[in-house]
Structure formats: C-alpha cells, structure tokens
Amino acid sequence: MARIAIDMDNVMADLTSHMIHLYEQKHGVRVSMESLNGHPDGGGFPIEGETHAFIREAGFFRDLPVMPDSQEVIKALMEKHEVFIVSAATEFPLSLKEKIDWLEEHFPYISWKNIVLCGSKTIVDADYMIDDHDKNLRYFKGERLLFTAPHNIYLTDYKRVNSWKEVAEYFQLTPAMV
Known part of the structure; x- marks a missing residue:
C-alpha cells in the first residue's frame, strides 16, 4: 500500500477556471485558459494582480x-x-x-x-x-x-x-x- x-x-x-469566471463577472472580459499558459499562478489576466485579490476574499475557496x-x-x-x-x-x-x-x-x-x-x-x-x-x-x-x-x-x-x-x-x- x-x-x-x-x-x-x-x-x-x-482554481483557474474559477478565477476566469470571477474575472469575467467583475470586468466583463472572458479570458481563455490557453492565454494563461506560462504565466505564474493567477497571472496572465489583463489586469495583473487582480486574481490575487480574489483568493483573499471570503468564500473564494468554498466555491x-x-x-x-x-x-x-x-x-x-x-x-x-x-x-x-x-x-x-x-x-x-x-x-x-x-x-x-x-x-x-x-x-x-x-x-x-x-x-x-x-x-x-x-x-x-x-x-x-x-x-x-x-x-x-x-x-x-x-x-x-x-x-x-x-x-x-x-x-x-x-x-x-x-x-x-x-x-x-x-x-x-x-x-x-x-
């Protein structure tokens, strides 16, 4: 064993698709999974650092x-x-x-x-x-x-x-x- x-x-x-969804909800911009390739975790979005704020919000990991x-x-x-x-x-x-x-x-x-x-x-x-x-x-x-x-x-x-x-x-x- x-x-x-x-x-x-x-x-x-x-986590990544959740960030994409939250980013689209907040900014009305749909980011493709492929456009994030090679960027640091949570990076590659049009507004850099935005997703790092998401993970500090209550409820992020629960959903x-x-x-x-x-x-x-x-x-x-x-x-x-x-x-x-x-x-x-x-x-x-x-x-x-x-x-x-x-x-x-x-x-x-x-x-x-x-x-x-x-x-x-x-x-x-x-x-x-x-x-x-x-x-x-x-x-x-x-x-x-x-x-x-x-x-x-x-x-x-x-x-x-x-x-x-x-x-x-x-x-x-x-x-x-x-």
Missing part, C-alpha cells in the same frame, strides 16, 4: 468547482492506497475552514485524519505526490506527478498527468474501480 499526497488547488479543485473525475479516482485510490490531501493553505487563513467544508461536501469519504493543511510541503513524507507546483514537488523525495495547469505548462522536469483519468491509468485502476 503506497502513501499518496494529493494537492487541492488546481488538482482536485479547479471552487471540482476537477472532472477527481471524486471517483480519489475514492478508488483510497481503496488500494493510503491517501492524504495536502494543501499549503496557511498563507490564506480564510481558506482553512473553507477547504475543510469544501472537502466535506465534495469528498465526504475522506476522513479529517487524512487532511493536512500546512505552510510548506517540504515536510511531507509519502511515496507519491500529485501537485501542480514545482515549489512543492522540487524537494519531495518520492515519485512526483505534475498535474497540468496553465502556470506549469512548460515544465518538463516531472512525470506529467493531464487529468484524473491519466492518474487512474498511472496507478493502474481498473474501470470498475473508477
């Missing part, structure tokens, strides 16, 4: 859409492996309760004992880490899986997974499990 650490934002929760297939694949992973949800959440104190509430709603089968809200992920000890940020994967000692997001599209240092279906294939989950 392997231990798998899974990030939340832009891995389980679609994130769920990444397609993540619920089924994570549940299947939990049947074969020890799974921990690991989020560098303390930078945004409002996110702590919101992330727990979000997980309870969308992933009710994940125990509170398997949720780690932290600052730096350098302390994480697992066999695998699924994350969208180089800063979290760089020092990780286990197998590193980079979950595709616009800000990491040009990184080539890690094994890349583009979807939760690819995560299921990587861990050899059968269709009956997913």
